[in-house]
Amino acid sequence: MTEKLNELTTEMSQSGDLPLDELSSLKIVQLMNEEDQKVALAVKQALGQVAKAVDIIHAALEAGGRLFYFGAGTSGRLGVLDAAECPPTYGIPGEMVQGVLAGGYGALINAVEGAEDLPDLGKGDVIERKVQAGDVVVGVAASGRTPYVFGALEEARQRGAQTISLSCNNNSLIDQGVDVAINVVVGSELVTGSTRLKAGTAEKMVLNMLSTAAMVKLGKVYGTLMVNMKATNYKLRERAKRIIMQATGLSYDEAAELAELAGDDVSVAIVMQKAGVGSEKAAQLIKQTGGNVRRAIEQHTKA
Incomplete structure (x- = not known):
């Protein structure tokens, strides 16, 4: 993990001379809105890879396998969110789609920033979840170099699972050896390095696609209707x-x-x-x- 972080697109400064802190509230949100409009177009460029990932996930789930999202920080929280919404929406068992966050579920509300730097923690979480051949592991990291995610993907491959990487930089470290690499390059952030903005939005859009398209192909949707939803209220x-x-x-x-x-x-x-x-x-x-x-x-x- 000796890469130069300053060379990552997600870490670059968009405009060093932009006095963002001196602008009106309206101007700030206008700029944010302009940046957000770039996200869907960036995702569009990666749809071929997203579709390949959907086919892998669908085949695995249809054969009785499981889907895991591994990530740290915002990326990990988004994975947990997507996984949590699958059972009530599609009526599937809770273990079919699982989100795993560096630092544990406590990190959902209280950041455990150091956890992302530990590849062995990623490996340990894969072992704890008993990931095996027939499962699919998606490693999510906006930077594409998070050691925790790298370790999780490496251990998953060794255990025979299929692997998918999702990042917002090209030629990411976590792409190494995976079955499908999804790189959604949204560019630098309005607030330099704050990847919960465009990068986080891009990740959520792709995660929505992965789970939704896989569930549609599994027959959990009839036409456009959520026919397997649980009527619990x-x-x-x-x-x-x-x-x-x-x-x-x-x-x-x-x-x-x-x-x-x-x-x-x-x-x-x-x-x-x-x-x-x-x-x-x-x-x-x-x-x-x-x-x-x-x-x-x-x-x-x-x-």
């Missing part, structure tokens, strides 16, 4: 009824009745209506197809 129960209405063409009252018969399981309700079966048969079809609503319906109608 009033808002979500109402959303579930709207999803059933949109998928089946039923009225609100009919969808509410169907949801009750299906035990508030949206996917079961849709299969019941579309395949013309009872709740037990619908649940059986969904289980046989790994939670894929479209395949469950097609499997019954072709039988």
Whole structure:
């Protein structure tokens, strides 16, 4: 880890003579907004690599593997956030997608900055999670050189897992030996070195793509509908009824009745209506197809 940090794009000064601290609030947020508009275009340049990563993740999850995000600081927190939102959104087991943060979950709210400098800590976290062949490990580091992430990816490869790197610099150190390297070069930050800004936004956009596209390909989405979401509160129960209405063409009252018969399981309700079966048969079809609503319906109608 002897690289020169001052040569990293994410560490460069955007404009040394910009008196940011003397500008009005409106001018500051205007400048930030202008910078943020560059992020989506930078992500666009990396979509080919993102798609390759999605295919690797989808294949692994479909075969029973797991997806891990390893990162430090902002990058690690974003990984934990993305992983945490997958079970309620897509109805998957909590262990299927996991976010691992250098310094542990306490570092979510209290920074443990020194943890990122320890490659052995990354290796240890991989060992603790029992990462193995069939799993996928995504190492996330805006700088592309975080020792913790480097160590995690190295240990994951040795244990037979497939590896993906996500950074905001070209030719990053963490790219070495990975199956797919995703480099989203957003340029220097308005506040020099503050990679929670554009780099963090870029990372979140890519993580959204990785998990969302993989879940779509797994059949956790029917059309554009979150048919595997868990209706655990009033808002979500109402959303579930709207999803059933949109998928089946039923009225609100009919969808509410169907949801009750299906035990508030949206996917079961849709299969019941579309395949013309009872709740037990619908649940059986969904289980046989790994939670894929479209395949469950097609499997019954072709039988």
